[in-house]
Amino acid sequence: MVGVTDLVTFGETMLRLSPPRGDRLETAEAFDVQAGGAESNVAAGAARLGADAVWLSKLPESPLGRRIVGELRSHGVRTGVAWADPDGSRVGTYYLEHGGEPRGTTVVYDRADAAITTVEPDELPTSALESASRFHTTGITPALSERAAETTTALLRAAGEAGVTRSFDLNYRAKLWDPETARDAYEALFEHVDTLFVPRRDAREVLGREGDAVAIANGLAAEFGFETVVVTRGSEGAVALRNGTLTEQEVFDADTFDAIGTGDAFVAGYLAKRIDGGDVAAALEWAAAAAALKRTIAGDVAVITPADVDGVVDGAAGIDR
């Protein structure tokens, strides 16, 4: 509760509404409700893994806005929310239908005009940002509105000026914008980013990169001057390039119960370990373990502990009794 904040994240959190397994959005009689959003998922995961994390956002001052804050607080996240008038603002929602081969997982976004689309830097408690070790946001936020994009830039810039290490997860969402627009926006932000997380597929299809993950990492680092580039390759694991040094990490096998939030858990594990003083190799290992654990857990958030992550890294499982 005292001292410098470890991690500040900024972004939208939505209500996630999800029917039971095997049921479809068209016919289910009840939806499970949870808070979900890339940047709050990272904050919650990192807080659960030991970081003192703050999440910044904008929400209507309504029961729905408050439930998002309450849920994040339950994971130990401190929240810095700009409260909007509930009469003229809304909470973004997304409907998630779990799939199963050959039926894909369906996501129906209903997030247009959410409160965060009007967020301005002055509304946010940016003092937390200035005393933080790390700042994290993703490529979803600038896609939400021009205002959100400007505020993202402003926060990244302010963080940089305060000497905060800034990380950015590309998180390309085809339902929000097209690849060209996204690429322009991303590249405009890259000058303010120290650590980039990017899926190999998005590097190729959105950023127009070629070659394998190592080539992508080297190219991006060379062109934009990132201190660290982490390229994820789905089931083939991840590669990190930091100051010219390459580190590879395999995935841990997982029984997937809910794949949503896996990437955010990966980032949370990485950042939490780095904050805790771990090197890149250790951080990647925690990232992979946190991601594997997340897959076994319902909801956007990796409801895990450091002991859980250590258990995966150490290879322990089974029934402990």
Added chain:
Amino acid sequence: MVGVTDLVTFGETMLRLSPPRGDRLETAEAFDVQAGGAESNVAAGAARLGADAVWLSKLPESPLGRRIVGELRSHGVRTGVAWADPDGSRVGTYYLEHGGEPRGTTVVYDRADAAITTVEPDELPTSALESASRFHTTGITPALSERAAETTTALLRAAGEAGVTRSFDLNYRAKLWDPETARDAYEALFEHVDTLFVPRRDAREVLGREGDAVAIANGLAAEFGFETVVVTRGSEGAVALRNGTLTEQEVFDADTFDAIGTGDAFVAGYLAKRIDGGDVAAALEWAAAAAALKRTIAGDVAVITPADVDGVVDGAAGIDR
């Protein structure tokens, strides 16, 4: 399936998301899901009571849009929906938290920019309207957008030209507009209305009427030339004025499980009985019985049968075994 349609209604239907009794929107882990909207509630109720009913609206061609249609169809309603591109449109939603004295029932609307706000007459299968006996809409629809208001007017006018009896339920919603704006809009529509349903409270507070229900009915009929005016008075029952003849109806006592949709059940009962050839007294009795039954049933729709309504009118209850 043959011949002339009994009833056409037009309006918005939303997803209704509702936590279990005793739980609050802020903390509940699951929401029950249902379709709810004044005009579809009336169509469903009337269809269940024997009318051949068609509901006109606009929805995104998404799982959420389809579930609204499916649910209405299950009650026997035929649906005439203008399907909007799901990428640029949304389903309105509302969050309903059941109260209990002294905690009020909470409704959080998230209906701005729903697909229906862009509805135009040409998109709708208005041929059904032209061959119908009755057309019904409510004061919610013109509050949704200018376009929705224009389309409401156009449909009422077209119905009038086709000789269809037009009914209108005032349904003032303070969360959608202020009383003055609403009054202007209502009064502009009244020339196209044959039967007006209006709560005494709204007659006073929105339409600026004075006096008791009878005075209100007489005044409205005189000023706007309604064939029939039905004034509801909450627990004090209803009064109908038709061509100068007054009819009164008491409420039936009810254990209220879910009060939402009570007014729509009232209208459904009234219209179904009128369509079936009943006079105003019989229709009011069915209206009151349908409303009382609705209170005992979860959801917006009065899931009832003619036998249920007759049972209430006849005073039968208890366990039948």
Added chain:
Amino acid sequence: MVGVTDLVTFGETMLRLSPPRGDRLETAEAFDVQAGGAESNVAAGAARLGADAVWLSKLPESPLGRRIVGELRSHGVRTGVAWADPDGSRVGTYYLEHGGEPRGTTVVYDRADAAITTVEPDELPTSALESASRFHTTGITPALSERAAETTTALLRAAGEAGVTRSFDLNYRAKLWDPETARDAYEALFEHVDTLFVPRRDAREVLGREGDAVAIANGLAAEFGFETVVVTRGSEGAVALRNGTLTEQEVFDADTFDAIGTGDAFVAGYLAKRIDGGDVAAALEWAAAAAALKRTIAGDVAVITPADVDGVVDGAAGIDR
């Protein structure tokens, strides 16, 4: 587990399928499942209140048959079941929809041709009957089939020959037979009955009795030679006439959660107290208390303890912590 059995009951037990409160059979997505049947309700209630009770019946040797047995055993009832070939027999079911004023409670029986309709005395472990203190059955059983009626007569006769006190609850079910047929059947059985439980309404409408409960009790005792007649009067309480002595009992106020099984809980309380050595006044008091408790509990069975009943009789309630 040793010695003489306190109570043997005989009759049909069905699967009870029931939607959540506020939902209708037409639309509910799930039904709660329970075993329910007048005579097993009495056995379970009495067993829970201290009696060593055995229930006799016939069921298919199927998962559904076994679940009825398992559920009754969980209340401490011993079961003497004639197992029918599952391929040619069925479990009776009933669908229960809880009402709420002015909507009545709906019971849909689907019990035709249940296994018990073919039950014969030789299939049943009637040795338990011969060593019992009391035998109880109801007017439902003879309504199920001719065979069931004959077996009811045979068991009552055998019990009488063995000196067992026989009680009979009229339990008229209008969905099973008409009053005239029922009256003839009842009256043919009355010579084998020592204790009659009869609702005042059924005494009037089915047995053709006139006057108040006392007159009814006297008339029935005089005409058929019952040792004891208990006439229940709904919310007005009950009257017992035993060997010319009248006892009256008021009802205990109850918040009704589930009214089904109230009458059976009444009988269970009465018999359990009599078996325990209580006099008629004490038995009636237990009967009324068990009935009131049942109303607060979901399901057919009064899931209660002697302490619960004593608590009601002593007037204790509130939160004990």
Added chain:
Amino acid sequence: MVGVTDLVTFGETMLRLSPPRGDRLETAEAFDVQAGGAESNVAAGAARLGADAVWLSKLPESPLGRRIVGELRSHGVRTGVAWADPDGSRVGTYYLEHGGEPRGTTVVYDRADAAITTVEPDELPTSALESASRFHTTGITPALSERAAETTTALLRAAGEAGVTRSFDLNYRAKLWDPETARDAYEALFEHVDTLFVPRRDAREVLGREGDAVAIANGLAAEFGFETVVVTRGSEGAVALRNGTLTEQEVFDADTFDAIGTGDAFVAGYLAKRIDGGDVAAALEWAAAAAALKRTIAGDVAVITPADVDGVVDGAAGIDR
């Protein structure tokens, strides 16, 4: 809603009562409820895939009968039901317990004497049949009662006279009759059938056919003069023989959540594509895709859309966001 009907099906629909996964019928506290029946499953699947489908059957005019109709209507099926007096008729039910290796899936039928066993052609709105493109029924219906078998024959004959293409799915149910009786009944119907769907196993064990699927198809077509024979081979896919031309189709891999209704989804996909003008190869592909999708969805009905089926055929899956 206008013009000629695409598809008419005829058969029994039951209430399906099913405990949660991992629970047994013996001990589960609640059952999920759904409508299920081979012919209505086909109608619902085909309606969802674009066909204008009508389902003919007989049901009691009870809440349970109405819920079956309501559920089918929600999928867009039009229903032509002969309503039976609820006092003397019943809805068939079946209890479904999902298994898991090595525990098989348990189906307990309780369908004897269901209303459909008394169905006669005159009770049904057969005008829909006469103006239809296709008529479909299965080998379950003639197994239900002599009357149902006669009505099946009558409808097939009437369809043939009206020039409607008639399909028949063998659907042998060992719990309803023995192979010899079934074979006689099937073969008596085959003269009225244009398209036969038959599992290879049933062709061998019930129809006494030998050889592989192609040999079976050729043999059946030669002997009974079918225009089309579709032989399904479980995980080995299907073979269609139409006018001497063979088409093969592999299965699509599927994570099976609920296998019930897979065969009906196959038929629905096939018929919907044929109705839409597709050739046999395209229809088989839709059939296989619809069947694979069904496996991922709870309930008897394939709650799918044409886009879902196209997605499987095109090999798209994953999370779309």
Added chain:
Amino acid sequence: MVGVTDLVTFGETMLRLSPPRGDRLETAEAFDVQAGGAESNVAAGAARLGADAVWLSKLPESPLGRRIVGELRSHGVRTGVAWADPDGSRVGTYYLEHGGEPRGTTVVYDRADAAITTVEPDELPTSALESASRFHTTGITPALSERAAETTTALLRAAGEAGVTRSFDLNYRAKLWDPETARDAYEALFEHVDTLFVPRRDAREVLGREGDAVAIANGLAAEFGFETVVVTRGSEGAVALRNGTLTEQEVFDADTFDAIGTGDAFVAGYLAKRIDGGDVAAALEWAAAAAALKRTIAGDVAVITPADVDGVVDGAAGIDR
């Protein structure tokens, strides 16, 4: 998050396990889970009403301990927990069965040897206490163990030395100790208490006071020197005596859904209003309103907002839409 803490509370929080309404502990298949404890209920209620509240306690470092902390944090409470080794410590639990007249509400405590029974002042972050405006604990804590009683005394003394206003809710629990032992313990603590909350019944039966609430308040204030005494009288409302001035407050009518936590909501409302600068009359009004609202909400915690409380005080209810 900055500056002086408004309120510090100290006490045990348990897991509350509760079957659905109408079900009994003996037979329910699932229990709802919540955190519940008098002092954390007060902290959560006060935090929700605007106070910066800290709760001090001791818990095992287990998933169960963490869930209590997470749940309290979700209401905005900051937690200062002494974490015990999970191998040698446990979380207290209580089983709650909701009653209904004439069946009382059943509470089964399983709280012996909970971690808090070993709590010592040095384990707790008492710095929060020293900078707080108010400290609150209840008569439950000293009943848990000698060590807990000593720590209660130590914290009250430390608070007094730091000039913190100390409040104490008698909360007599007959299942934890007898009245004589409790009275001795209470009276030993009273010298450290500024504000006493006491039910009239406990004042009489445990503290041996006589007379009406006013007499009790005067007597206690005179004997023990309390600055404020609040005597609650169940449905008859409350009386506060502060520095010789009497204030009375009626109860607000409430539909009781869950009575547990009503008294804690009362204290939370009182303290929150006092912290906010309100006088005793305003605080009592908030107390009564918070208590009435709590009764409508499932769980121990009053999940309410200042607007909810103001709404009750202002008499607003109904459906707001």
Added chain:
Amino acid sequence: MVGVTDLVTFGETMLRLSPPRGDRLETAEAFDVQAGGAESNVAAGAARLGADAVWLSKLPESPLGRRIVGELRSHGVRTGVAWADPDGSRVGTYYLEHGGEPRGTTVVYDRADAAITTVEPDELPTSALESASRFHTTGITPALSERAAETTTALLRAAGEAGVTRSFDLNYRAKLWDPETARDAYEALFEHVDTLFVPRRDAREVLGREGDAVAIANGLAAEFGFETVVVTRGSEGAVALRNGTLTEQEVFDADTFDAIGTGDAFVAGYLAKRIDGGDVAAALEWAAAAAALKRTIAGDVAVITPADVDGVVDGAAGIDR
């Protein structure tokens, strides 16, 4: 109900509290509740498979104690319980969180000071023991308390004196004691044991045995004089050594839904078949089949029938309809 008891078991049964799949103990809103304990699992499994089984234990006379008894009775187990005063005793509980690779299954025991820790032989109805064919207990019971260990010894001794065949399942629980203490306790009991069930891993890590399963079985039989030793090897199956004769048994493949209780189902299958007159090979086959079935079923108890087991042995599965 007549004659000699087949099987008596003795041990603790706890309440098992378990969140839904994919949820964690920290965040789940509801827990499923079941009775679970090694020895009652064996009794229930054996009773379901045809044995007349009695379970001996000690429980508080509370709703929680009664629900354990009721649940076991529902499986046909007769219960011989020493009832403890509920005010000074408790039911042991355990919290079970289902895992999924790489997250292990979590068991949180809260069983210290459960009522059984004070159990004495004189409290138990040991007459059942003396007339039994077999007595079974496990290595959990002596770990609970010194008193429980003494009573275990006393019962084993009494059984031996009465000529009852005594079996013992090692069931080492690392959360209850360390391997050395456990080994000493086990070895002191071995003189009273005829049939030992031991996992190969425990034989090695706790009993200090070396070599493969056969070597372990031979060594244990030689050293302690067991008539029969059954060594289980997880997925590699089991080996039994009886009077010098070796029998091997493979596992049956299983889709694991709930692994808890697998070992108890194995023992139940073995003992039920032996009681039924089967030889060791037949008993091992039943054991393996019962264990595989258990894995597919929620809860501690193998809710199975002899027909289920025979079906696995015979290799039948699929959908039977």
